[in-house]
Amino acid sequence: MTQWIVAEKGLQNIVVDQTALSLVEGQQGILIYRGYHIDEMAKCSFEEVCHLFLCGSLPSSAELDRFDSALKSERIVDSRVLEYIAAAAKADVPMAILRTAVSMLSAKMNLADASNAEALRKNAIALIAKTTTLAAAIARAKKGQPAVQPDPALSHAANFLYMSRGERVDEVVAKTLDTALVLHIDHGFNASTFTARATASTLTDMVSAVLAGIGSLKGPLHGGANTAVMNMLLEIGEPDNVDSFLEKALAEKRKIPGFGHRVYKTLDPRAKHLKQMSEAWGKRVGEVKWFTMSQRLEELMLEKKKLNANVDFYSASTYYAMGIPPDMYTVIFAIARMAGWSAHIMEQLGNNRLIRPEAEYTGPKDLKWVPIEER
Numbered sequence: 001m002t003q004w005i006v007a008e009k010g011l012q013n014i015v016v017d018q019t020a021l022s023l024v025e026g027q028q029g030i031l032i033y034r035g036y037h038i039d040e041m042a043k044c045s046f047e048e049v050c051h052l053f054l055c056g057s058l059p060s061s062a063e064l065d066r067f068d069s070a071l072k073s074e075r076i077v078d079s080r081v082l083e084y085i086a087a088a089a090k091a092d093v094p095m096a097i098l099r100t101a102v103s104m105l106s107a108k109m110n111l112a113d114a115s116n117a118e119a120l121r122k123n124a125i126a127l128i129a130k131t132t133t134l135a136a137a138i139a140r141a142k143k144g145q146p147a148v149q150p151d152p153a154l155s156h157a158a159n160f161l162y163m164s165r166g167e168r169v170d171e172v173v174a175k176t177l178d179t180a181l182v183l184h185i186d187h188g189f190n191a192s193t194f195t196a197r198a199t200a201s202t203l204t205d206m207v208s209a210v211l212a213g214i215g216s217l218k219g220p221l222h223g224g225a226n227t228a229v230m231n232m233l234l235e236i237g238e239p240d241n242v243d244s245f246l247e248k249a250l251a252e253k254r255k256i257p258g259f260g261h262r263v264y265k266t267l268d269p270r271a272k273h274l275k276q277m278s279e280a281w282g283k284r285v286g287e288v289k290w291f292t293m294s295q296r297l298e299e300l301m302l303e304k305k306k307l308n309a310n311v312d313f314y315s316a317s318t319y320y321a322m323g324i325p326p327d328m329y330t331v332i333f334a335i336a337r338m339a340g341w342s343a344h345i346m347e348q349l350g351n352n353r354l355i356r357p358e359a360e361y362t363g364p365k366d367l368k369w370v371p372i373e374e375r
């Protein structure tokens with residue numbers, strides 16, 4: 001007889017597999033990337049941390065140069081994908097455009113066999129580089145502007161901002177985005193990563209698996225929350241409105257975007273860094289009100305609901321101060337998480353078994369079939 005184990009709804013508290021990629025310690029608010037504390041990782045560049053995830057260790061200078069060159073050599077995307085982005089920009093939201101554009105990449109990629117780790121790593125590097133080019137093209141197309149070719153002299157983050165804006169940005173701007181990308185790379189078996197792993201477990205190709213991740217990340221309970229946070233701040237408008245807004249929203253049982261977490265029962269360790277960045281950026285651009293409002297919301301949510309801010313909360317006001325349009329925030333999350341998804345897909349395929357749970361059937365079992373003309 002099969003012994004059924006009935007999981008808690010939403011798979012809460014269920015360990016479904018092992019990973020050596022990241023540890024999320026919910027009670028203590030600790031996040032570890034392959035053995036390194038997130039506070040240490042925040043000192044590294046996105047390229048270094050990608051190397052850690054995809055190659056297993058932090059790189060030496062020579063290894064970093066090689067990895068950086070490999071990423072840069074994959075930045076160009078097929079002009080037909082850029083044409084699609086330009087055509088779709090008026091009608092669709094950035095995450096939906098990204099989903100289709102990444103899917104189109106597979107036509108020109110040598111998709112690796114699940115057993116070929118080196119070829120999978122090449123697919124991962126291509127996806128990280130090209131998704132970032134697509135993301136910048138989406139930002140441009142949304143403003144009715146043509147895509148900008150990548151600049152091989154620039155780092156991953158600086159090049160994304162250059163391709164989005166059509167002009168180089170200063171080091172402070174590039175460093176802020178670089179750190180934000182590092183903070184978003186990986187987070188255990190979060191919804192989109194688990195989705196990507198489950199998809200990869202059928203031995204499909206890496207593009208198909210990351211597309212499943214993009215679809216999952218788009219939702220407002222996951223990556224879509226950062227855009228929802230900024231829309232909420234804009235709806236509140238002024239610091240004086242925060243208290244009354246929250247009182248009404250909670251009375252209406254609204255979920256407040258950017259608060260709560262399935263795993264963290266204390267402050268999200270990524271939020272600490274983003275809060276500092278939000279404050280510094282508010283001061284830098286001379287508009288601290290979004291930070292002030294965020295801080296007041298954080299205080300009230302802790303007091304009234306005992307809920308802490310998560311990664312999406314202070315990233316919203318940071319990106320806003322940097323001049324990034326709110327509907328691009330989840331896309332930025334996706335370009336960082338592409339590194340995490342692809343590392344998880346490689347890990348899944350390195351020791352694969354089809355992910356296929358059971359469901360408890362609650363429907364009827366003995367209905368009588370009636371011919372259509374008698375129904």
Ligand SMILES: CC(C)(COP(=O)(O)OP(=O)(O)OC[C@H]1O[C@@H](n2cnc3c(N)ncnc32)[C@H](O)[C@@H]1OP(=O)(O)O)[C@@H](O)C(=O)NCCC(=O)NCCS
Nearest residue numbers: 220221222225254255256257258259260261262310311312
């Ligand atoms: C992240 C999230 C989906 C976790 O969900 P979960 O573990 O399934 O927790 P639940 O949604 O069941 O919430 C548990 C309780 O806390 C409340 N709660 C959780 N997050 C809340 C929020 N952001 N605002 C208001 N109440 C919230 C729920 O209403 C629920 O209360 P109840 O027991 O009285 O019904 C949830 O906290 C949420 O929706 N947050 C807002 C979206 C967000 O920021 N997502 C990004 C996560 S990084």
